Amino acid sequence: MAEGEHALLESIERETGPAPLWSVLWLHGLGADGSDFVPILPELVRRDWPPMRFVFPHAPVRAVTINNGTRMRAWYDIRDFDLANRADAAGVAESVAQVDALIAREVARGIAPSRIFLAGFSQGGAITLAAGLRRTAPLAGLVGLSTYLPSMHEAAGALAPAATAQPLFMGHGTQDPVVPFAAGEQSATWMRDHGFDVEFHRYPIPHSVCLEEIRDLGDWMSRRIAAA
Numbered sequence: 001m002a003e004g005e006h007a008l009l010e011s012i013e014r015e016t017g018p019a020p021l022w023s024v025l026w027l028h029g030l031g032a033d034g035s036d037f038v039p040i041l042p043e044l045v046r047r048d049w050p051p052m053r054f055v056f057p058h059a060p061v062r063a064v065t066i067n068n069g070t071r072m073r074a075w076y077d078i079r080d081f082d083l084a085n086r087a088d089a090a091g092v093a094e095s096v097a098q099v100d101a102l103i104a105r106e107v108a109r110g111i112a113p114s115r116i117f118l119a120g121f122s123q124g125g126a127i128t129l130a131a132g133l134r135r136t137a138p139l140a141g142l143v144g145l146s147t148y149l150p151s152m153h154e155a156a157g158a159l160a161p162a163a164t165a166q167p168l169f170m171g172h173g174t175q176d177p178v179v180p181f182a183a184g185e186q187s188a189t190w191m192r193d194h195g196f197d198v199e200f201h202r203y204p205i206p207h208s209v210c211l212e213e214i215r216d217l218g219d220w221m222s223r224r225i226a227a228a
Contacts, residue, residue, distance in 0.1 A: 009057040009098050012038060017051030023106040024117040025055045027124025031072045034058045043214045046222055057102060075123045092150055096131045119143035122179060126150045134158050138165040141224050145171050146207055148179050149187040164195035169220045171213045173205035
């Protein structure tokens with residue numbers, strides 16, 4: 001393997017029909033794995049959608065500082081409870097490269113970037129936003145649930161001009177004790193202020209997803225698919 005290349009992450013895949021025309025990459029949260037969001041598919045997928053491939057990758061196992069160095073699946077180390085210093089930049093960059101490799105595999109399998117959604121929850125959502133703002137070939141859309149934009153004070157320097165063509169769906173619980181609601185709202189505002197079309201929803205839930213949120217996301221995805 002050449003320097004700079006990344007082995008593809010192991011993933012769970014589900015296809016809603018033969019010969020998928022669209023792909024969705026879904027990144028789980030800290031300490032979970034790719035199986036975490038597979039159960040939402042019956043509530044998310046609409047009957048009139050074209051055949052889709054859902055890819056649920058497993059994050060690498062690494063030591064997580066705030067959890068006393070315990071090794072678990074994580075997209076990056078969490079060094080501090082303070083959001084401004086929470087994500088280690090090297091870990092974020094590594095995960096962004098691994099996500100880009102998964103997107104490249106979907107393109108190699110015949111799915112154009114404009115028919116690929118990138119979604120994530122919590123830590124996975126942070127990687128979704130970090131990867132999304134660097135995209136030079138825009139995706140069909142970005143989805144960030146219960147999440148925040150890491151290293152926001154440096155993010156403008158990484159923003160690719162073409163990236164803002166990607167619509168963004170964000171949902172956040174007003175009772176979230178892990179990623180405060182204000183952090184999600186602030187991240188949505190940053191993305192909007194830097195040119196992204198952001199649809200932001202609030203829900204009376206903790207650090208989780210709810211049925212209403214999945215239905216709102218499905219409505220948003222339906223509009224993106226219909227507009228393609």
